[in-house]
Amino acid sequence: MASALTSIKNSSASSIKGYGGLASGLDRDTLIEGMTASTKAKIAKQQKKKQTYSWTQEAYRSVSSKLVEFSKKYTSYTNQSTNLSSPSFWARSSVTTVGANSSYVSVSGSSSLSDSMSIVGVKQLASKASITSNGNVSDSELATGSINFGSESVSTLEGQSLYFKYGTKTYSVSLSSGTASDGFTYDYSTAESAEKSIARALKNVSIGNGKTLAEVIGVQTTGANASDPTTALAKVNFISKDTAGNTIQITGGTSGALSALGISDIESVSDENKTITADGFSTELKNRTQKLFDSKTFLDRVAGKGVSFTYNGTTQTIEFDKTRQSEYGDLNGLANYLQTELAKKFGSGRIAVTPDGGTLKFETKIPNTSTNGITNDNTNDTSSVLSISSADIGITGKNGALKVEAGESNRLNLTSSLINSGLNSNFDGKTADTELKLIINNVPITGLTYGSSMSDIMSKINSSDAGVTISYLQNADKFSIVSKGDGSAGKIEFGPDDDSSVLFHDYTTKDGQDAIVSVKYAGSETPVELIRGNNTFNLDGLNITVNGAFGYSGNTLAAGTEPITFNAKTDADTIVSAVTSMIKDYNDIIELVNKEVSTKPNRSYEPLTDDQKEEMTDDQIEKWEVKAKAGMLFNDSELRGLSDSMRFIFDSGSADKATLESFGISTSTDYSDNGKLVLDETKFRAALESNSSDLQKLFTRQADSTTDDKGGVMARLSEITEKYAGTTGATKGILIERAGSVYAPTSILKNSLQTAMDSLDDVIERLNTQLKTETDRYVKQFTNLETLISQMNSQSSWLSSSLGS
Numbered sequence: 001m002a003s004a005l006t007s008i009k010n011s012s013a014s015s016i017k018g019y020g021g022l023a024s025g026l027d028r029d030t031l032i033e034g035m036t037a038s039t040k041a042k043i044a045k046q047q048k049k050k051q052t053y054s055w056t057q058e059a060y061r062s063v064s065s066k067l068v069e070f071s072k073k074y075t076s077y078t079n080q081s082t083n084l085s086s087p088s089f090w091a092r093s094s095v096t097t098v099g100a101n102s103s104y105v106s107v108s109g110s111s112s113l114s115d116s117m118s119i120v121g122v123k124q125l126a127s128k129a130s131i132t133s134n135g136n137v138s139d140s141e142l143a144t145g146s147i148n149f150g151s152e153s154v155s156t157l158e159g160q161s162l163y164f165k166y167g168t169k170t171y172s173v174s175l176s177s178g179t180a181s182d183g184f185t186y187d188y189s190t191a192e193s194a195e196k197s198i199a200r201a202l203k204n205v206s207i208g209n210g211k212t213l214a215e216v217i218g219v220q221t222t223g224a225n226a227s228d229p230t231t232a233l234a235k236v237n238f239i240s241k242d243t244a245g246n247t248i249q250i251t252g253g254t255s256g257a258l259s260a261l262g263i264s265d266i267e268s269v270s271d272e273n274k275t276i277t278a279d280g281f282s283t284e285l286k287n288r289t290q291k292l293f294d295s296k297t298f299l300d301r302v303a304g305k306g307v308s309f310t311y312n313g314t315t316q317t318i319e320f321d322k323t324r325q326s327e328y329g330d331l332n333g334l335a336n337y338l339q340t341e342l343a344k345k346f347g348s349g350r351i352a353v354t355p356d357g358g359t360l361k362f363e364t365k366i367p368n369t370s371t372n373g374i375t376n377d378n379t380n381d382t383s384s385v386l387s388i389s390s391a392d393i394g395i396t397g398k399n400g401a402l403k404v405e406a407g408e409s410n411r412l413n414l415t416s417s418l419i420n421s422g423l424n425s426n427f428d429g430k431t432a433d434t435e436l437k438l439i440i441n442n443v444p445i446t447g448l449t450y451g452s453s454m455s456d457i458m459s460k461i462n463s464s465d466a467g468v469t470i471s472y473l474q475n476a477d478k479f480s481i482v483s484k485g486d487g488s489a490g491k492i493e494f495g496p497d498d499d500s501s502v503l504f505h506d507y508t509t510k511d512g513q514d515a516i517v518s519v520k521y522a523g524s525e526t527p528v529e530l531i532r533g534n535n536t537f538n539l540d541g542l543n544i545t546v547n548g549a550f551g552y553s554g555n556t557l558a559a560g561t562e563p564i565t566f567n568a569k570t571d572a573d574t575i576v577s578a579v580t581s582m583i584k585d586y587n588d589i590i591e592l593v594n595k596e597v598s599t600k601p602n603r604s605y606e607p608l609t610d611d612q613k614e615e616m617t618d619d620q621i622e623k624w625e626v627k628a629k630a631g632m633l634f635n636d637s638e639l640r641g642l643s644d645s646m647r648f649i650f651d652s653g654s655a656d657k658a659t660l661e662s663f664g665i666s667t668s669t670d671y672s673d674n675g676k677l678v679l680d681e682t683k684f685r686a687a688l689e690s691n692s693s694d695l696q697k698l699f700t701r702q703a704d705s706t707t708d709d710k711g712g713v714m715a716r717l718s719e720i721t722e723k724y725a726g727t728t729g730a731t732k733g734i735l736i737e738r739a740g741s742v743y744a745p746t747s748i749l750k751n752s753l754q755t756a757m758d759s760l761d762d763v764i765e766r767l768n769t770q771l772k773t774e775t776d777r778y779v780k781q782f783t784n785l786e787t788l789i790s791q792m793n794s795q796s797s798w799l800s801s802s803l804g805s
Contacts, residue, residue: 026785032778036771043767044609050760051607052632057753059596059632060739063639066589067725067735068743074582075718082578085714089578090696094571095542099564104548107566111541116522118563119544121551122515126535129490129512131504133478138422140477142386142410145403146358149330153232153293154301155188157198159393160257164217164238164276167246171205171213175257177397178406181415182456185405187398188292191223194233216242220280233292236261237280249274250281262288299325301401305392309342309351310409311364312384316345331355351386360402362386364410385474386410411474414455418502421454425502436502439495440466457503468492479504486533487514515546518557527557542566570692572685580679583665586717587676590646594674597639601631638724638734645720647675649713656698660713663687663695 072078075085083089091110096102105119158177163170175198179185184200187193198221202214218239223231240248251266251274258264263285266274273284280286302320309316318341320328328337332355339353349367353360364384387409388396396406405420407413413421417432432451439445443466448457454472461470467484481504483490490512494500515535518527530537536545551561605628613621633639647667650657660666664683668676687695701712703719710716726733727744736744740751748754 026782028779028782032775032782035778036774039767039771039774043764043771046760046764046767047609048607050757050764053753053757053760055607055629056632057739057751057757059629060735060753061741063589063593063596063633063642064725064733064735064739064741065743066585066592067721067733068727068741070582070585070589071718071721071725073585074578075714075721081574082581084578084582084699085718087696087700090570090575090692090700095566095568097564098567100562101550102564104546104550105564106545106547107542109538109541109543110568111539113521113540114542114566114568117540118520118565119517119546120520120527120563121518121557121561122546122549123518123529123552123555124513124516124549125546126487126515126533127510127513128486129483129492130510131479131481131492131507132510133480133504134506134508136382136477137424137472137479137503138410138412138477139424140382140410141422142362142388142408143356143404144360147298147331147334147360147401147403149298151295151297153189154296154394155194155233155399156256156260156292156294157188157194157236158186158397158399160254160260162253162257163251164213165247165249165251166207166213166216166242169207170251171207173201173205173213175201176204177393177400179398179416182453185398185417188233189399190230191221191233192229194236195219195221195229198236216240216246217248217276235290236292237286238276239280240276240278248276250276250285260290260292261285262290298401299329301394302328305395307391307395307402308389309345310385310387310389311346311351312386314346315389318342318345331358331360335360350381350384362410382477383475384410411477412454412472414458414472415453417451418454418457419450423454423503425505427502437495437498438500438503439498440464440468440500441491441493442495443467444495479507483512485512488512489533517544517546518551520563570688572688575688576681576685579665579684580681583677583679586646587673590643590674590676593639593643593646596633597636597643598634599631600634602627605630638738642720642724642735643674645723649716656712659694659698663691663698 073082075083077083077086080086080089088110091112095107095110095114097105097107104122157175160175162173162175164173165171175188176186180200186197186200188197198219199214202217202219203212205213207213207216218241220237220239221229221233222235222237223229224234225231226234238250242248249271250263252258253266255264258266263269269284273282275282303325304320304322306317306319309318318338324337326333328334335353335355338360339351342351342353343349347367349365352363352365354363355361364381364386366379366381388402388404388406390396390406391400391402395401396404398405405413405416407415408422412423416422418436419427419430419432427450430450432449434450436448436450436452436457437444438448438457438461440461443464445457445460445464445466448460458470458472461468467490468481469484470479470481472478473480481492483492485491488511492509494504515530515532515537517530517532519530519539520527530539535547536543538544551558551563605624607628608616608621608624616624650660662683664680664685664687666678666680668678697712699713701709701715703709703711703715710719722733724733724735725741725743727736727741727747731737732741732744732747735741736747737751739753740747740749742748
């Protein structure tokens with residue numbers, strides 16, 4: 001805490017103005033310092049008194065904070081893991097199942113009835129209504145498109161990036177390739193498709209406040225036939241759509257993109273010509289020649305690049321070695337090259353690559369299988385998953401060298417449109433814009449078309465009110481639909497006239513069913529048959545999970561079945577740990593309180609003034625204040641009362657004190673310990689094992705005013721902490737009323753010591769005003785004296801001069 005003392009020297013010196021002693025030769029400032037010394041001494045006295053109050057406040061708070069923290073940790077229901085006043089903390093919470101059939105049931109929690117009930121049978125487990133595809137739902141094929149080994153026109157924009165400056169920030173726009181997760185396919189071949197693709201790329205860039213770059217920058221394209229947007233892309237222009245007055249510029253990009261737009265010298269282009277207006281590019285840039293396509297052969301497009309395959313979760317990259325171009329210059333050569341490289345990466349005989357018309361077909365195989373003793377590598381492996389996961393620019397995508405989308409696999413492509421996903425279904429007469437009608441459990445799934453991706457379709461089903469969850473099981477290549485409703489309450493029904501048969505045309509339906517469990521209670525020979533929608537349920541305080549059926553023959557309980565019983569024990573380690581921690585914290589409080597009340601103050605060490613601090617080092621100040629703060633609460637009556645209360649939780653000779661000692665908790669016999677508690681862990685654990693009920697009551701028993709019973713251990717400790725450090729109510733605990741606490745925010749500025757310090761501030765302010773008045777008066781008097789002496793000196797000089805002449 002910063003010192004409450006202010007600089008008296010500064011406050012007085014600052015009020016002494018002008019120059020003294022020029023005529024009289026008197027040391028005016030020193031004389032005034034002496035003449036105001038009495039007032040300054042009064043100020044220093046009050047400031048020291050305030051600092052003492054502040055240190056006293058800190059000392060009280062150090063004790064009250066310990067008490068509040070103790071109460072919160074051991075008597076508050078917000079800390080269940082250490083709340084020693086709660087009966088549930090002491091409950092027998094370590095529960096296990098017992099019996100030959102115990103593997104069919106797991107249990108947790110606690111219950112007072114655990115000894116008086118048993119599970120005598122589980123007739124059936126609960127299961128949710130579900131639908132599972134019978135066969136593979138995909139066409140199980142991974143193939144490229146028709147590969148052109150000759151020359152073809154290739155976009156110079158695809159896979160590149162452009163940089164735009166909007167206001168003061170620069171944004172990178174990636175001109176992506178392939179198909180996005182929502183099914184959108186990037187295509188830069190025609191003016192129409194390129195405009196949509198570039199606009200989508202702009203939309204992908206956020207500029208803050210929920211806006212995207214597409215909202216402030218537009219794109220215009222022109223085809224080879226200016227009147228036909230479906231012709232090859234011939235010109236690209238960007239326009240400003242901004243209405244906020246921000247400047248928009250094209251500032252850079254990848255070399256390929258800049259060359260395509262004819263601005264590879266962007267660094268030398270002036271800011272004015274980089275600026276994009278509502279009319280688009282500047283005239284300078286509009287007049288540049290754009291080269292939006294290159295003529296390239298297959299080898300030109302792939303040599304030196306790579307394509308990544310993922311096989312059963314492992315990804316490897318196949319490089320098209322520039323020095324081996326002759327090996328993959330035609331379809332057969334490419335098939336052999338890829339198969340050889342795939343064998344190196346994933347093992348021989350696992351992946352077969354074969355030409356199929358103008359395409360390549362990839363199949364997973366079981367290597368070295370044997371038929372009638374003849375080894376072959378032709379057995380299909382329908383369990384393995386193979387995909388083209390990624391590739392360098394120009395290899396994958398609609399117009400890529402391999403004419404196949406990244407992510408294409410021998411399973412469903414969840415990011416492609418439904419029509420192109422590889423789903424084994426009939427799409428005759430369907431286009432990407434055709435509405436996909438789905439009704440599940442009488443709930444229409446809206447906003448879907450045959451152009452929607454499988455991922456989007458499943459997401460909309462799962463987020464709808466249909467009450468089902470659909471998943472695609474990639475390894476099994478099946479759809480799974482599970483009702484969200486538990487047990488027999490769940491259902492899965494498709495609409496009679498919807499398109500569900502497109503997705504789910506061969507499947508097995510399983511109705512939901514409830515768990516049926518027979519429970520027998522002590523004192524009754526007749527079991528109670530419980531019906532639950534979930535295999536996990538609460539049984540009179542115990543959390544039960546059943547995972548297998550037993551004890552039934554048909555619909556009736558089988559005679560002679562050994563029941564499952566419960567063995568409940570107290571969690572001794574947790575309780576011992578909490579009690580050990582409580583005793584340590586309790587003893588720390590006793591030690592702190594007794595240290596405060598027994599430490600005598602050293603009157604030789606008073607609070608330092610600022611003048612004194614200026615003559616000392618930081619280390620000296622710190623050591624001084626440590627000694628000055630000591631003994632602030634010496635022999636304090638409130639802390640004496642607190643110490644006595646904690647020393648005698650139970651009256652000497654009382655039954656509760658004797659019982660507590662028999663359970664292993666006693667008061668130290670060393671007088672200097674001032675009532676610290678001592679734990680005999682061996683005796684305490686034995687009490688937990690043999691007499692946990694009485695031990696629990698001794699700690700958790702509540703006070704009863706009708707019988708004058710002050711309660712058990714924690715009730716009595718809670719009464720002490722509340723008395724001295726209560727943080728709620730109009731009147732807080734004694735120590736908090738005295739010094740305030742951060743745990744009771746309103747008390748920080750409203751406590752008796754703070755009130756006393758506020759009063760001292762008023763006194764100090766009044767004395768400072770008095771000091772200024774005195775100083776100003778003396779300055780005025782000395783100034784008059786100087787004036788008078790100066791006049792007398794002038795007259796004396798005149799007389800001497802006159803008489804001398």
